[in-house]
Amino acid sequence: MNHRVVSPLSHRAAEAQRQCRGGRHRSFATRRPAALATAALLLSLCLPAQEASAESVVLRAMRDELARSTEELKLAQMDKPYFLAYRIDDSTVLDAEARFGALTSALTNRSRLLSVEVRVGDASLDNTNFLPIQTWGSPLTRSFGLPLEDDYQEIRRQIWLATDLAYKHALETFAKKRAALQTNTREEVPDFTTEQPHTSHSEALAEQPSIDEVKPLVQDLAALFKEMPAIHESAVGARVVNVHSRYVNSEGTSFTQSQPTASLRVLAKTQAPDGTVLQDFELFYERSWQDLPGREALERSVRSMGASLAARREAEFVELYNGPVLFEGQAAAALFAQVIAPRLLAVRVPISDQRLRGYAASLRNPFVDKIGARVLPRSLDVRDDPTIDHNDAGPLLGGYAVDGDGVPAQETTLIERGVLRTLLAARNPSTGITTSTGNQRGEMLMPSNLLVSTERGLSSDAMREELMALVAERDAEFGIVVRRLGLPFAKIDGSDRPSSGRGEIAIERLTRAYKVYADGREEPIRKAELSGFGEASFRDIVAVSQAVSNHTLELFLTSAYALRQASARYGTTPGRTLVSLSIPDLLFEEASVRKPPGNVPRPPLAAHPFFE
């Protein structure tokens, strides 16, 4: 390689190219001759070519060790594994952040991680669906970083060691579960679904930008805050991630799949003159960096968000409001994602040790008992559809060809005319749900693209009229429209989420809420939160819009059990999952909105040095 490369990414490109050459694969140059044009492009263009040879080496190592383990792995008088699965994820991450025009972080990273799933017993009763007291693995449990290089022997060595640990851990867990069952009665539901073997291979890897392409944009967008004296703190970040997964299991299922994403986040924070802390954000997700909105559109968004945040500093509070509330766009999506989406998952109540029984019972999803019951107004249907990547409202990023268990993606009708039909499931069945809907996403059971639709939607003007009619009915002075709810995953600092009462779902604060008067005038509300809001509130939706909008959110199930279950099954800690929602605006007849209680810090004592 004659290139002298300096940036970390081009360095990786060089590395990748060496790998290409080192492999037995020969089609690299002929397939993508243009790839040699610049060092920066080498990575993206080399990888697909490299893939062919890498696939054979990595998959061969996975298959060979799988065959050996299935055949021979057995401890003395103990059970053999009845199911084994390996997944290897190759990830490239590029992340840059800037504040006030200056870059504060820029990094690229490449990793290859192995996850192993071992089941002992049989499908009717195995080592999973169990919550033991002690959940930390054996002292040797660790994450299995694999060589970045496609070396058959070294990949097999790591798979061998990881399988050995996972098998012993599975045996121990199974013994504990059987012990717990001595004093527990068990639901007569098997532990593992039966699925048809399925093979699905795709080698596409999106082109990655170089970090030097990303830096100027985040710096320039961050510099826009130099025009905004009312904003105290701000950050703009970009993240481009590509995860390429390879999977094989002992049932004959295998897949390869790439899931690239590019995102841009803009965060801003300030204090009102009374000290109230105010935050806002803009988030953009796409499959590739090139698909993100253009610079001008981004600049407009940043300025508009800044202006909206600045306006809230001077806005009034609403001490307490009871009445109709219209959730538009992102606010409708975030509300649905926080309140209804977790209820659409067939999370199974695990067998547990005596002392954890109360906790285990609290994991019960109340929607399990609502199948056949009306949970939304009759006008709404909800489907989960990972097979599509866009609809009329734009792109949807929650899709895939196969889920993390290799189950083919499929459309699932969840709610029909307001009535709950079924729940999303992975391969651990629960009462009434015996097959996977193909929603195992990485380590977590998650929705993919949640599509909320209606056949009786109103125009946006009609929605507004409906809101004002309800306001008039009550002789109220104004109604409330919410256009943004919550904060993105990454906060500038601290948490701004109201603590939830017992049994109440913690819903993030209303970031952008407005009072709407009879004459159509709108006034921003400084800061507000919902009170006493829950899944039952959704039955009181009185109108929905005909138009839907699409929003992508990063969901993270915070239930300790969900996390333990994931790490027990795969030995890795789950991350956030991209879920897209396509949803109309939602008008609730009745909701309580209040000023967030509690103390507020003093405003800054010195003026911002740049604007002083």
Place this chain on the structure above:
Amino acid sequence: MSAPLPGPSGTFYWPRCAARNARHVAFIVFVLLALPAASADGKSAVLEALEAELERSMSVLGEEPVPPYFLSYEVSEKDTASASAAFGKLTNSASRRSRSLDVDLRVGDYALDNSRPLRGSRDRTRRSYVRMPLSDDVDAIRSIVWNETDRRYKQALEQFTRVQTDVEVKVDAEDQSGDFSPEKSRTDVGPSATLHAPREDWEDKVRRYTAPFAAHGAIYSASATLSARAETRWFVDSDGARIRTGETLYRLSINAYTMAEDGMRLPRYETFTAATLAGLPADETVLGTVAAMIADLRALRDAPVIEPYTGPAILSGRAAGVFFHEVLGHRVEGHRQKREEDGQTFKKKIGEQILPASFTVTFDPTRRRAASVDLAGAYRYDNQGVPAQSVVVVKDGVLKNFLMSRTPIEGFPRSNGHGRKDVGYPAVARQSNLIVEVAAPVSREELKGQLIAAMHEQGKPFGLLFEDIQGGFTSTGRYAPNAFNVQPILVYQVHPDGREELVRGVDLIGTPLTTLSRVVAASDQVAVFNGTCGAESGGVPVSAVSPAILISQIEVQKKDKSQERPPLLPPPIAEQS
């Protein structure tokens, strides 16, 4: 064994390779030693931005009813690069640069301020720092510094009220010294540190260094990491300090482990540390070390397990260095003589004999090299802007001094340049380069002869020789017994006929005063242990330099061991015998 976490009772460990052991903190911090010849023109945009904001903050906040009496800013830049391989294949290669801001803002006065720990409180200091621009962008730097200063000032006010109440309602403190020492401010704008990290070359090296392990199926993990860190620190304070220092540290670490049939995990670690790239060892040296590691690992699997034992032992220079670091070093850190939760082993022992009269122990961050090895615990200024200085703690066996940050203790009102910390923590007194010197050393053979004589005298069938260790930890608190634990990797049983036999399965334990009183002799062979010390102010690079020592009586206890079996299936590779 419960995890030895740094707690209010003061528990320390010295993980030589923390990342290999989940029970130890997962950070390894390196610092720099060398001062490359770069131009020091005294100009620095970062210093100017910090000074401007410092001046403005002091003036605006000075108008408040409770104004700050001291304010300092420290920006640390860490420019790092590393390449790692396992069994001959690359597992990671990355570089990263970050800058972070630490703020020390104090309200009250030198006698009583917001930094005073609340007595009896188990509240832990939480790590807090802010990411700074990677460039010298004055506007961006100042806007972040402004915001952080405001936050810290409000925190300080709240905390000061708590401190004042605490002083009122609790019994009088035993130690009536103040909370902060006034020090002379320095202006010293030295060169920034620059990184020389030929990563492509390193990738090739770490592959070659780990390739020999690949033929051994019973070695379950074998990795090598070449890493470099250039750290530049900019420091300003309201007394007028204006400092820039830069240090670099290069390190090669090689780690491997095997497992005995009984499930005992048997590691081998080797580390080379240098202030310059050129200071790292040549490939032949490294490959020789790797071959020795493989031989040791194979021998360890078959080595017999020994039972708990008391009797005489020799600690090699590196083992002795860690021993002194744990047993003596952590107990002469100044602030521990003041905190009423601490054991204060040596507080009232100034002027008393604690070691044989031939022993002198110095902490010297100005020393850059010993026994042909660069020392990791060297620096020019501590994290409170105080110049590094050599501190004689034990002179001719008599305790003379403590390691001091700017937190005074009774009888020791000034800092001696040992206020240290990692980014995000408040500085406390920490060790630097611990150097043990002995007036009348003996040869290695003579030391072994003395060991055998001690065995005879005590009627012991064997003595022990601790050749290499992975680290150790100690508890300096009052809640738990004030003990230490040194974790050996290579231990030999020394038989009366002088034969040395490799054994496994024990840790060296003891209590400080008893064990120090049994140190009887030292050899003329000095060795260096470079490592990272973890305590309440984070991980800091330290060194320990010591000759091998003979202790007339030590105690060993059984090592904590996994209950796992070795892998059930044979390795999927062709085994080399």
